[in-house]
Amino acid sequence: MATFVDRYPEEAKVVQATLVVSFISLGIGAFFGLIQALHRTNVLRVIDSVDYYTVLTGHGVLLALWFTIFFLVGLFTWAIVKGFDRPVPDIRLTWAWVGLMTTGAVLATTAILAGFVPEIPMSADVLYTFYAPLQAHPVFYIGTAMFIVGTWIAGADWFLAYRGWRQDNPDERIPLQAFMVLTTMIMWFVSTLGVAVSVVVFLIPWSLGIIDTVNPLLTRTLFWYFGHPVVYFWLMPAYLLWYTVLPKLAGGRLFSDPLARVVFVLFVLLSTPVGIHHQYLDPGIAEGFKFIAMTNTMFLLLPSLLTAFTVVASVEHGARQRGGEGYLRWLGALPWRDPAFAGMALAGLMFAAGGFSGMINAGMNINYLVHNTLWVPGHFHMTVGTAVALTMMAGTYWLLPQLTGKPVYSRPIGLLQVITWFVGMVFMSNAMHRGGLLGIPRRTAEPQYQNFDFVAAVGSIGEIRMQIALGGVLLFVSVVIFLFNVAATWADDRVDTPVDDTIPEPLSSSSGAPLVLDNLALWTGIAVVLVILAYTLPLAGIISDAGLFGGSRGFSVAFSLEWLVDATVAAVTNVSLDSLAGVAPVDAVVDSLQEVSR
Amino acid sequence: MPAESNTETGEVATPAGDGTGETGTPVPDTESIDDEGFVIGSGRSGVVRQLGHDDFDPVGTLVLIAIYMVIVGAMWIFMYFVEFLGGDLTVIG
Numbered sequence: 300m301a302t303f304v305d306r307y308p309e310e311a312k313v314v315q316a317t318l319v320v321s322f323i324s325l326g327i328g329a330f331f332g333l334i335q336a337l338h339r340t341n342v343l344r345v346i347d348s349v350d351y352y353t354v355l356t357g358h359g360v361l362l363a364l365w366f367t368i369f370f371l372v373g374l375f376t377w378a379i380v381k382g383f384d385r386p387v388p389d390i391r392l393t394w395a396w397v398g399l400m401t402t403g404a405v406l407a408t409t410a411i412l413a414g415f416v417p418e419i420p421m422s423a424d425v426l427y428t429f430y431a432p433l434q435a436h437p438v439f440y441i442g443t444a445m446f447i448v449g450t451w452i453a454g455a456d457w458f459l460a461y462r463g464w465r466q467d468n469p470d471e472r473i474p475l476q477a478f479m480v481l482t483t484m485i486m487w488f489v490s491t492l493g494v495a496v497s498v499v500v501f502l503i504p505w506s507l508g509i510i511d512t513v514n515p516l517l518t519r520t521l522f523w524y525f526g527h528p529v530v531y532f533w534l535m536p537a538y539l540l541w542y543t544v545l546p547k548l549a550g551g552r553l554f555s556d557p558l559a560r561v562v563f564v565l566f567v568l569l570s571t572p573v574g575i576h577h578q579y580l581d582p583g584i585a586e587g588f589k590f591i592a593m594t595n596t597m598f599l600l601l602p603s604l605l606t607a608f609t610v611v612a613s614v615e616h617g618a619r620q621r622g623g624e625g626y627l628r629w630l631g632a633l634p635w636r637d638p639a640f641a642g643m644a645l646a647g648l649m650f651a652a653g654g655f656s657g658m659i660n661a662g663m664n665i666n667y668l669v670h671n672t673l674w675v676p677g678h679f680h681m682t683v684g685t686a687v688a689l690t691m692m693a694g695t696y697w698l699l700p701q702l703t704g705k706p707v708y709s710r711p712i713g714l715l716q717v718i719t720w721f722v723g724m725v726f727m728s729n730a731m732h733r734g735g736l737l738g739i740p741r742r743t744a745e746p747q748y749q750n751f752d753f754v755a756a757v758g759s760i761g762e763i764r765m766q767i768a769l770g771g772v773l774l775f776v777s778v779v780i781f782l783f784n785v786a787a788t789w790a791d792d793r794v795d796t797p798v799d800d801t802i803p804e805p806l807s808s809s810s811g812a813p814l815v816l817d818n819l820a821l822w823t824g825i826a827v828v829l830v831i832l833a834y835t836l837p838l839a840g841i842i843s844d845a846g847l848f849g850g851s852r853g854f855s856v857a858f859s860l861e862w863l864v865d866a867t868v869a870a871v872t873n874v875s876l877d878s879l880a881g882v883a884p885v886d887a888v889v890d891s892l893q894e895v896s897r
Numbered sequence: 898m899p900a901e902s903n904t905e906t907g908e909v910a911t912p913a914g915d916g917t918g919e920t921g922t923p924v925p926d927t928e929s930i931d932d933e934g935f936v937i938g939s940g941r942s943g944v945v946r947q948l949g950h951d952d953f954d955p956v957g958t959l960v961l962i963a964i965y966m967v968i969v970g971a972m973w974i975f976m977y978f979v980e981f982l983g984g985d986l987t988v989i990g
Contacts, residue, residue: 619946
């Protein structure tokens with residue numbers, strides 16, 4: 300039976316290439332993670348503490364950007380080609396963005412790794428959150444910019460594929476997987492604008508010495524403008540797999556196609572106007588703007604809770620079809636021995652816990668308690684570090700046979716691998732959360748201080764450290780096993796039917812979904828409006844406070860904006876009151892504007 | 898009871914097990930192939946009945962989500978003690 304590689308051999312090569320880059324990044328990044336876990340817990344210190352930050356940057360960039368996003372572009376290419384059931388428009392364009400992204404990633408990684416060699420005048424110890432005032436070598440920023448432009452071309456490639464498909468199928472609903480790819484890319488286009496401006500306008504000229512100063516708060520804000528949507532960029536491939544593949548692996552069908560579309564539309568709308576919730580403790584941004592960001596963030600819980608229902612219901616459908624009965628006994632009927640299923644299900648379970656700690660992060664007042672503590676890495680190791688990473692690894696056990704025509708080398712080893720990851724992360728992330736509540740800081744090589752001891756209410760600091768070290772070791776072992784299994788799969792021989800790659804129709808099909816859900820232009824427009832509403836005033840305030848490039852009073856934006864705001868508020872107030880009284884509102888606006896101008 | 902073959906529209910297609918070998922050089926390996934023609938463990942197995950949209954009542958999902966909500970609610974109450982009774986109030990605005 301023909302699988303993906305037989306039908307689309309050229310595209311399969313592209314996806315294989317992106318997975319290779321992704322998994323190499325995973326191996327290096329995980330090794331850095333092991334060094335960190337052992338170093339900061341003082342179990343084994345093989346590096347100088349000064350080099351810790353080079354390791355930390357490498358860990359963050361290689362795992363959070365290269366591993367996740369190279370996997371994403373591979374998965375999305377597969378989803379577009381499979382969803383539209385046609386090849387990409389021009390395979391040369393596809394290879395072009397793969398090449399650009401890879402070149403950019405290699406350049407940026409080189410700049411980071413050069414930090415280990417004092418003889419090379421190059422370093423990029425700026426952490427994954429690469430905003431000022433930490434400064435990297437220009438090569439790091441240029442590489443990152445190339446990488447991001449590469450993802451834009453990838454998005455354009457998929458939209459071209461959509462255009463071609465639409466010409467042939469003018470009245471069809473967009474296939475669900477392709478819909479997920481396109482909506483995710485709309486979110487990505489909107490959100491990467493911030494980091495692109497930050498890198499190209501400020502950080503590259505600054506690192507080259509063309510400009511002397513930048514406004515650090517501006518680069519931070521532009522980074523977080525991108526830095527929160529990027530977490531959904533990591534998450535959406537996992538959601539794509541949970542919605543379309545996990546139900547199938549469970550033996551069932553997706554519960555509702557329309558609900559899945561609603562969730563992705565909500566992410567387009569709400570992912571970007573929330574970035575300021577990473578900056579609750581930043582001076583220079585008014586509390587009111589932070590409050591707006593918090594409100595938007597709480598709305599973002601909605602699509603994730605919708606997902607919890609839809610995905611669990613789909614999995615339950617599988618269990619019932621497999622003979623499962625009862626309120627909870629059906630869980631036992633699921634195919635827990637299948638590494639692809641078990642890994643994704645465990646990843647979803649961990650995401651439920653990460654969702655709770657995310658709610659804590661999102662609350663303005665509670666955030667003060669955990670800000671910049673080890674709680675935050677505890678949170679994102681549950682979300683991107685497990686919900687996303689474990690889903691990607693588990694998904695590989697189902698995807699790789701389609702891309703290579705080869706069966707997974709060892710499914711029992713795969714099962715061992717996903718369970719090892721889950722157990723390792725239970726140790727590490729729970730200890731990180733608890734350590735954070737005690738005030739242990741993050742991003743610190745040696746969180747030990749003279750004349751001060753952290754006090755644990757339950758357990759001890761030593762026990763927390765040991766859990767982190769043990770968890771880190773287990774996670775690294777899991778990655779080694781994964782890479783071995785994947786490499787052995789690649790080295791295997793091809794077989795006829797390496798995997799059942801069919802995806803069953805949803806229980807509630809797309810024909811019941813409102814047509815407006817497929818109106819991508821509408822959702823893009825609303826998303827842009829929401830971004831403008833959420834960011835215009837904070838950015839204007841930041842620029843007027845310290846100037847576009849920092850160091851000076853920039854523009855008198857504050858004065859003119861105050862005037863505008865006052866006038867609008869006065870006008871709106873008058874309009875509503877006057878409308879009730881039957882007075883012409885236009886006159887009221889004119890009057891109030893005249894008052895303001897006096 | 899073996900898995901039923903699918904007849905409904907849009908259901909999982911029952912694959913042919915003989916391997917047509919359209920491209921490449923697939924190697925037949927009868928020992929590790931299940932009844933449906935897939936490498937053992939990778940195919941859909943264990944499905945004993947087909948449940949349509951109206952036959953399926955996700956009551957187990959309701960139970961799981963209720964358990965999650967109880968946990969989140971309990972953690973929320975616990976957080977009240979950690980944040981507000983464990984230290985001074987944090988004032989915003």
